[in-house]
Amino acid sequence: MRKLALSDDILLKIEKPARYIGNEINSVVKSKNDISVRFAMCFPDVYEIGMSHLGIQILYDMFNRFEDTWCERVYSPWPDLDKIMHEKNIPLFALESQEPVKDFDFLGITIQYEMCYTNILQILDLSQIPLTASERTWDDPIVIGGGPCSYNPEPIADFFDIFYIGEGETQYRPLLDLYKKCRSQNLSREEFLTEAAKLPGMYVPQFYEVKYNADNTIKSFTPTKDGIPSTILKEIVTDVTNTYYPEKPVVPFIKCTQDRVVLEIQRGCIRGCRFCQAGQLYRPVRERDVDMLKDYAVKMLDNTGYEEISLSSLSSSDYSKLEELVNFLIDKCNEKKVNISLPSLRIDAFSLDVMEKVQDIKKSSLTFAPEAGSQRLRNVINKGLTEEVILKGATLAFEGGWNRVKLYFMLGLPTETEEDIRGIAELSNKIAVAYYETVPKENRKGKVQIVASTSFFIPKPFTPFQWAPQCTKEQFLEKAYMTKKAVMEQLNQKSIKYNWHEADASVMEGILARGDRRLCKPILMAYKKGCIFDAWGEYYKHDVWLETFEECGIDTSFYTTRERSLDEIFPWDFIDCGVSKEFLKKEWQNALNEQVTKNCKQQCNACGAARFNCGICTEPRTNVAVLSQNEVL
């Protein structure tokens, strides 16, 4: 039997000890004698969240296919265990071997959201690895970050040796080879990092220097060593069919957020919604071959025993062979008694038909994401969903027996007026009206249930809204209040439930999202003052954060509510995500002009991603007129 890192008395005292024991079905155990690189792959949040992340499953599979590498998993110990580990000086361990992370060659951390930054420090701290890269030696692992937040790595630049910009499938092999070579030749850590910084996609923050203007904006951002690139182009998998994908994903013992087989059908999105960072970062859209997906669906279900399969992508309805894939899955899943879940589907006759086959209508609800209440504002954000389409979809669904609708909106979008906000309530009301007009009294099972939720808009790097000022907390709350009031005034207000998000955390996320290197200090200080699990409402300490910024002499409005000029150098400008700054500027202008931009299937808008020479960029575009007729979500 394997020895566990934690003793019985600890495991019996803490919540959900199964988070820390490893040994799950399909987890990989290798002999240390047979390998030369140990890679700890970390998702800096609790096990149930981290285990639900597809990216780690893909990279875990890839690394463990390398014969010379053993990749293990690490997640954040929950505060109950965090406390015990600090008290007893127990080093953080990887799940498979139960051995300390500090003895590994690499610690890879995926950075999926800004509010996990203090958890990154918790991981380093518990691992007994120096928190800042400059203090580390060859006795410490190379700490490498990746994931969407590494597209603006500056607020956490001090804590990482390397950031891997882009998709992980392409450059890890060369990086591991370089590492092995440098270690066998007894080169210094700095020599290794210098060579690593020359590999495509690798950003080594300590080799770059930032200078600031008197107004605190960036004056220059330059490499401090010869041969190191001044711009880093993101890495991308050009052929998403012939690449790594797990046939045997790890199956957790305890219920996780994503408790099913996940089939990523495509990467990227053709839509270009102007608030959406993923829609820009992952361009161009690349579809996986439908036969590959069918093959993997069957293998993954057989190898895991999961009772559910889910399709994953930013906009599943845009996948060209969706109907073929879904029909195949319906047949297979009936045979295997497996459920299918289809998130991010636009509501139309096809999807309703599919949902009727795979879901229990009584239990399921329809989801629309108009994001803004008025057509004017939807044009600003380039969300091509019209009221007509929503009402048509809802009516179809009501005829099919559904009576629950979820609506997602954002508050605080650029140019938003009171009228746009009222539109949220009015649209919700119109959907209720559509229900009562569609379904005759005798067929109604109670009221229609409409849940309208709003989140607060946070401008993100690499979107056309990266220049936009973010609202203050007071503005956010006033907008939420206005929405609430408008909902109360609707005729069918009893059928509408309105929810809004926390404003404090949105302000915080905004600071970190467009932050620069000067935020490393307050992040470190906030961690030392006890901030962890900031993404968890019950642990988020807004006051401590505000106090810390003040102590560091940082005016947070510089990062949030300030209007940025078009010629400002942004902290993330040294990264080239494929989409050019010129294109984003044009889109920002189009937004202010309420001009809609066509999606990538309709026409190429010369965003810059065509240089990768793959996906939609290499395909002839379909007839524009035909597509726009069916144009919906």
Place this chain on the structure above:
Amino acid sequence: MKLRVKFSKHGALKFIGHLDVMRYFQKAIRRAGIDIAYTTGFSPHQIMSFAAPLGVGLESNGEYMDIEVNSLTSSKEFVDALNAQMAEGIQILEVCLLPDNAGNAMASVAAAKYSIAFRDGYKPEFVNNISVNAFFAQPEIMVTKQTKKSEATFDMKPYIYELEYDEASEILSMTVDASSAGNIKPSLVVKALYDFNNYPFDDFALLITREETYTNTGNEENIDLKPLGCIGSDY
């Protein structure tokens, strides 16, 4: 056709709770390709029931679950197929085909046998053959049982069928009522033993293993305990 599966649970898997063990077996049965029967209706579920939930932290050599299958291979093939899908810590020990009139696993449970070892440094001086026998020789053993709503004091003695201490192995073993009506937790018995000796009780001291789960093949007066798998046959 109903099968009764016996399995053991050890090591790190003792930290997996009852509901998660059920979910674990649902997936293992799919992976093993066992032709399990499903409920009808919109969301079909595997027809599966467990005899007696095992608490987190306890190990076992005698866990049982019943499943319904549409077709049979053989006992050996079944055990091998399912064992090929087990995580380290759970092992399938045997399977038998139940007669059509067999009651479900949970309702059939009458008693369970536990062996209790003490963690290093946690064995109290007073625990020996004589003290355990003296404790068990009491005409009645009054204990207070905490239920969700209230406390109840009752005589536990009739529910303890066997209690002995082996000095050589330093293991306390007991057979106690495990039916849904009168389930006795082994730690409750040990606590009473500690109380009897005026010794402070700490349940962390105990390493508890369920050795077997029994059904009563006699009647209420003449209890005849047999392992839960005894009513089935090899196939």
